[in-house]
Amino acid sequence: MKQITLVCAAGMSTSMLVQKMQKAAQAQNVEVEIRATSESSFKEYADKTDVLLIGPQVGYLEDDFKSKYEPKGIKVSVIDRMDYGMMNGEKVLADALSL
């Protein structure tokens, strides 16, 4: 099962998006585990993450996280601003799965 982890400053607003993504996944019958956490505690979830999505407001973490986690086989991407604002779970999920 694919594991997606979303990070932002405190993991609050990403957790709202996670809910929408989970709903979208359920509707499409996609087996996937999605969670949100703060950027500072992502380390704890690195081993069980296939796709790491970064909230646009902490987009500056991209380079650092890419250099740290891409060698470990984790796909890293920053969530599109508009999709984030509209809490478009369907689109973000589709983008994450196509990475």
Next chain:
Amino acid sequence: MANEKKLSHKLQRYAGKIQQNRYMSAISNGLMSTLPFLIVGAFSTLFSALAWEPYQNFIAPVKGIIGLASTMTTGVIALYAVFFIAYRLAQAFDKDPLVPAATALLSFLILTPVETFDKVRALPLQWLGAQGLFVAMFVGLIASRLYIWIVDRNWTIKMPEGVPPTVVKTFSGLIPAILVAVLFVVISGLFMQTSFVTVHEFIYTYLQVPLEGLGGSLGAMIIALIIMQALWMFGIHGAIVTLAIVKPIWMSLDLANLEAFQAGAPLPNIIGLAFWYIFANYAPMLGFALLLVFLAKSKQLRTIGKLGLPGTFFSIHEPLNFGIPVVLNPLLAVPFIASPIVCAVLGYFATTIGLLPAPIGIYPAFGTPIFALGFIEGSWRLAAAQLVLIPVCMLIYYPFFRILDRQALEREREAQENSEQEGTAGINAGAVTS
């Protein structure tokens, strides 16, 4: 647009450098880790110092016992801070953090003089609470960094093969811990020769007091708010970047208030983390979201408003910031930057003229709802003030909201005309409502 993107990217990099700086984030995350203890202390303070006479009479026999938990948490918060700051720094350097953290605690205690009062030997609590917080930050960073430096030099005792790994681990911490301890003993000894007698006295007088004076002013809060909001305009989480710098100062101001409140003394500070949270963090975006939900004619804006409104009660603003968007939208720059500043200024003056009490300085945990926070910070008047600021912010946003709504309506009408020309019925609102 291309230029804005470029500037945005550049700012992102700088913001990242500040927020991700290992030392800054060790302080920030270390202070964050003291949260459970601060909350325990806050409850204890609330229950023991609640200013209601019948209640005070009722608890009088056990007041000291109820307050015990706060004395041993907020009262000695520097002990927790030095440990966690050192811990976080060692973690950032990918080192086993426990021994460096304990070594930092030892170093802090070495700098704190044992005093004798009437034959009782005691550590002065004065330096273990809010007044010792800056020493805790420095010692946490220096002791931990030095420990790591020594470990990296491999100045450790090598054990022969066959010795259990746990034993090896214990001994590997021996030399770094001894060297760090010796350094702090020397520093402590040197200060005893000066008129300050202790490092605490020196740092408090020459660093903490001036920095608190600087950071505790209304001007500093306004500057911090401008930077915060301007960064948000470029899509960067302005609060965590700005707080990486000002949080240590604001938090120590809050803790001084909390100590005073516990002791029944007048609250020394107005500005602090709690003040920022109460006044600048809810009303602006909550007011804006209400305008969107109830007064917007544009379907798109109303939809985003409904999406964003629930979050604004808990100071979560990302759906609005990115959805409308506020980010890179020059039209909204004025109200977005001005409204929290207006709120902070109003709150400040209402406090100085005695209309509102100063916040008691309980750490404002992220996600605490508006109104409830005002109560937690000591008064129904603060809770009410939080609500009064909402219409104020609606007024500030209103003229800009009108223009925004008109623009959105025009776009929607154009989209409709286009789709009618193509012979497809209705507007394609799918992207908005899904």
